Amino acid sequence: xxxxxIQKTMSERHIPGLAIAIRQRDxxxxxxxxxxxxxxxxxxxxxxxVFEIASVTKLFTAQSILRLAQxxxxxxxxxxxxxxxxxxxxxxxxxxxxxxxxQSGIPNYTSQDRYWEMQRVxxxxxxxxxxxxxxxxxxAPGTRHSYDNTGFYLLGMVIESVTQKAYAEYxxxxxxxxxxxxxxxxxxxxKIIPHRAQGYNYRDDAxxxxxxxxxxxxxxxxVVLSTVTDLLRWRVSLFDDSILNNHYRQLWWTPNLSxxxxxxxxxxxxxxxxxxxxxxxxxxxxxxxGITGFASAFLYxxxxxxxxxxxxxxxxxxxxxxxxxxxxxxxxxx
Numbered sequence: 536x537x538x539x540x541i542q543k544t545m546s547e548r549h550i551p552g553l554a555i556a557i558r559q560r561d562x563x564x565x566x567x568x569x570x571x572x573x574x575x576x577x578x579x580x581x582x583x584x585v586f587e588i589a590s591v592t593k594l595f596t597a598q599s600i601l602r603l604a605q606x607x608x609x610x611x612x613x614x615x616x617x618x619x620x621x622x623x624x625x626x627x628x629x630x631x632x633x634x635x636x637x638q639s640g641i642p643n644y645t646s647q648d649r650y651w652e653m654q655r656v657x658x659x660x661x662x663x664x665x666x667x668x669x670x671x672x673x674x675a676p677g678t679r680h681s682y683d684n685t686g687f688y689l690l691g692m693v694i695e696s697v698t699q700k701a702y703a704e705y706x707x708x709x710x711x712x713x714x715x716x717x718x719x720x721x722x723x724x725x726k727i728i729p730h731r732a733q734g735y736n737y738r739d740d741a742x743x744x745x746x747x748x749x750x751x752x753x754x755x756x757x758v759v760l761s762t763v764t765d766l767l768r769w770r771v772s773l774f775d776d777s778i779l780n781n782h783y784r785q786l787w788w789t790p791n792l793s794x795x796x797x798x799x800x801x802x803x804x805x806x807x808x809x810x811x812x813x814x815x816x817x818x819x820x821x822x823x824x825g826i827t828g829f830a831s832a833f834l835y836x837x838x839x840x841x842x843x844x845x846x847x848x849x850x851x852x853x854x855x856x857x858x859x860x861x862x863x864x865x866x867x868x869x
Contacts, residue, residue: 536865537866538567538569540861540865541553541569541862544858544861548851548852548858549737549849549851550847550849551570551571551735551848552570552572552584552732552847552848552849553570553846553847553848554569554580554582554762555763555843555844555845555846555858555859556766556844557841557842557843557862557866558767558770558841558842558843559840559841559842560840564866564868565866566582566763568580568581572584572730572731572848573732573733574733574735580732580848582763582764583729584732584762584846585718585728585762586732586761586831586848587722587732587734587757587759587828587829588759588760588761588766588829588831588846589753589824589826589829589830589831590684590822590824590826590831591759591766591823591831591832592753592757592759592824593756593757593822594808594809594822594833596690596691596694597635597787597807597808597809598709598710598787598808599694599705599706599709599710600635600690600808601779601783601786601787602778603697604631605779605780605782608698609631609693609697610631611632611635611786611807612630614627614628615629615634615689616629618692618693618696619689619693622664625671626639626672628675629686630677631690631693633677633686634683634687635690636791636793636805636806636807637681637682637686637805638677638678638680638791638793639683639685639686639689640675640676640681642673642683643684643685644666645752647666647667650666650752654748654752655746655748655749656749656751658749658751658752659751660688660691660692660751662751663688663752663754664685664689667685677793678793678795679797680792680795680797680798684756684757687755690755691754691755691756694755702754702755702758703759707720710769710772711765714768714769715768716769718761718762718764719765720759721750721758721759721760722753722758722760724747724750732848733745734826734828735849736827736828736850736851737849737850742849744828745827748826748827748828753826757826762846763846766844767842770835773787773835786806787806787807787808788809788820789806790804790811791807792804792805808822809821810822812856814860816836816838816860816863816864817837819834819836819837819860820834820835820837821835821856823855823856824855825850825853826850828848828850829846829847829848829849830845830849830851830852831855832844832855832856832858832859834859836863836868839868839869841863841868843856844859845858
């Protein structure tokens with residue numbers, strides 16, 4: 536019944552390949568792999584299929600920043616300009632906390648027309664920031680909430696400044712290697728990555744290979760590749776002290792409201808890196824990801840202690856978390 540429901544969803548929403556897992560406490564309620572990781576070669580999705588997880592990356596960025604705070608290598612209320620040189624004067628009051636909660640007021644670089652004109656171009660971090668460097672801030676830091684990839688890009692620059700390591704390497708050392716997440720890594724289109732899924736765009740009633748999208752566009756806002764299996768391994772670190780102690784873990788899931796509290800109008804609040812979203816199944820903690828050719832979701836429902844992971848290789852999916860919620864509802868989790 537669940538397989539039929541998921542296959543119907545894939546057909547209706549034009550999803551070539553999908554991997555999903557629903558776990559309640561220590562029990563896997565459903566784990567399934569459907570469709571194709573590569574349509575041209577008819578390679579099916581399986582437990583080893585590696586997907587671009589897009590903005591689900593931000594959960595790892597937040598975890599890394601909080602670990603640096605826990606280790607007293609930075610303070611969450613430090614201005615980002617303390618660690619990243621040559622920022623505009625208008626950004627000097629933006630703190631690490633503001634960036635984690637999407638309250639920086641800095642314009643979102645992925646919302647700029649020039650960004651999409653340059654998406655195939657390899658850019659330095661400063662060249663990415665140049666897309667918005669000369670624009671006025673949207674609001675004073677902390678006064679409002681507005682989803683902002685620029686703030687999370689800056690957090691990656693903070694991580695590299697503090698650790699003197701490449702962002703993806705620091706994540707590997709801190710999170711991926713200790714937790715046995717052997718397939719999870721920073722994206723690199725030049726590398727041969729076993730079991731990598733091809734991404735697709737759907738238009739004019741047909742699938743097309745996604746266009747090239749240089750990884751300099753994403754960095755700490757969306758560069759990570761992973762699998763359902765690895766993301767379930769990562770789940771353990773949300774509830775034990777392996778990466779963060781309880782104090783810092785709770786900051787993920789404690790509302791960090793803007794002064795205007797305008798985020799509430801969209802039925803969610805934001806902690807430090809995580810969204811807390813109202814739903815018919817209760818408030819869940821998590822993050823969606825969307826990038827050219829891929830969509831993803833990671834969520835946790837505290838009322839039933841249920842974790843869900845959804846990975847797709849199409850850009851046609853809005854709100855990929857809804858697939859997880861629909862499957863949880865079909866499973867009648869309580």
